Amino acid sequence: MSLTGKDLRGITVATVLPFDSEGAIDWDGYAAVLEHCARPETTDCVFVNGHAGEATALTPHERTEVIRFTRDHIGAGRPLLAGVVPTGLPDATTQAEAAREAGADVAVIFPAEALGGGNAATGAPVAMMEKLARTLQMPLSVFQFPIASGFGFSTPVLAEIARIPEVIAVKEGSATLLAYDENRRAIRAAAPDVAILPSNFHWFFAQVALGGDGILSGLASLVPGLLANLWKASEAMDLAAMRAANDRLYPVVRAVYGPAPVIDMHTRMKDGLQMLGIIENADPRLPLLPQSAEIVEGLRRALITAEVL
Secondary structure (H helix, E strand, O other), X not given: OOOOHHHHOEEEEEOOOOEOOOOOXXXXXXXXXXXXHOOOOOOOEEEEOOOOOOHHHOOHHHHHHHHHHHHHHHOOOOOEEEEEOOOOHHHHHHHHHHHHHHOOOEEEEOOOHHHOOXXXXXXXXXXXXXXXXXXXXXXXXXXXXXXXXXXXXXXXXXXXXXXXXXXXXXXXXXOOHHHHHHHHHHHHHHOOOOEEEEOOHHHHHHHHHHOOOEEEEHHHHOOHHHHXXXXXXXXXXXXXXXXXXXXXXXXHHHHHHOOOOHXXXXXXXXXXXXXXXOOOOOOOOOOOOOOOHHHHHHHHHHHHHOOOO
């Protein structure tokens, strides 16, 4: 499938990956997750092997098997994006080639380890993406980290990367609304066909109100319908419907993303899926840990308030 940015409009679910009680991938549970969150009526694209899928806790073979399994499940007609979380350029190339061979349409490139500590704002990310694009000759997406992490690219860097012909999308997670808007405007000016996919959980409403090409989120693993309602209302320019959708989302967003540490957000999503009877076990792989009874109870109340549970 040869994709463009226009093919990535709408809701992209970043899938969570369930494990069994021994820590092995629960393939039956993952199939049930896909049945829940990757339905065409709510979800347009599927993104695997990102933070939500605990990619860094998987072996290379497991990451490949996740892509193959997902492709077989969703069929050939839906865009499949796969995360590439590299230590450097050779690792990025190897991971992306393996993802393409397994059935991924788009390689979503996370910032390499060496780009922290200030290098994310230099020409280094542009040079790396240009080299990857020449080597791979496949659709690429940029995974924009929060600016405060030290791995978030500056606005000029993102605009330069967007000009690379193979780059068709930016997963925009800068984590400030000002940075999102500045990046959105700069990318639009530099490369109008590149899809801008809002992904910051605190700002779903505001991001789509400002403008974007969809929503990319792990939260779509748990409540795909609520995110789809917000997106459809924004497409219709219906402010009242957007506010209503956001009000239903709000308690779930706070229960999932509010407690520290925020990296446990995807475990909380699996807790919710367990409450819904979709998976049997919500435990993540080490070094992540199961959530406290208090946090799980807060999520249960939030899902009831949102009329999901």
